[in-house]
Amino acid sequence: MATPVYCRDIYAFLSIRGRINFLQLARYGKYHESTYRMGFERDFDFLTFNILLVEQYCGANCILVLIQPI
Numbered sequence: 001m002a003t004p005v006y007c008r009d010i011y012a013f014l015s016i017r018g019r020i021n022f023l024q025l026a027r028y029g030k031y032h033e034s035t036y037r038m039g040f041e042r043d044f045d046f047l048t049f050n051i052l053l054v055e056q057y058c059g060a061n062c063i064l065v066l067i068q069p070i
Contacts, residue, residue: 012029026033058064
C-alpha cells in the first residue's frame, strides 16, 4: 500500500497555523503544490491503513484507548 502524501510530510501539517492549503504545504513541506493537490485527489483506505498501523506498532500486549470526538 502506498503511503499517502499527508503521511509522508506530517511535519508540514504540524508547523502551519490556522487553515492549511496546498500552497502552504508546498512552502513548509518537501513537495510541490501540484504534488499535494494530486495526492489529495486519490482515494485512500483509512480502515486498512489504521489496522496495519496498529498491528505494526502495538502487538498483542498493547491496550488502546480510542476516543472519537463528537
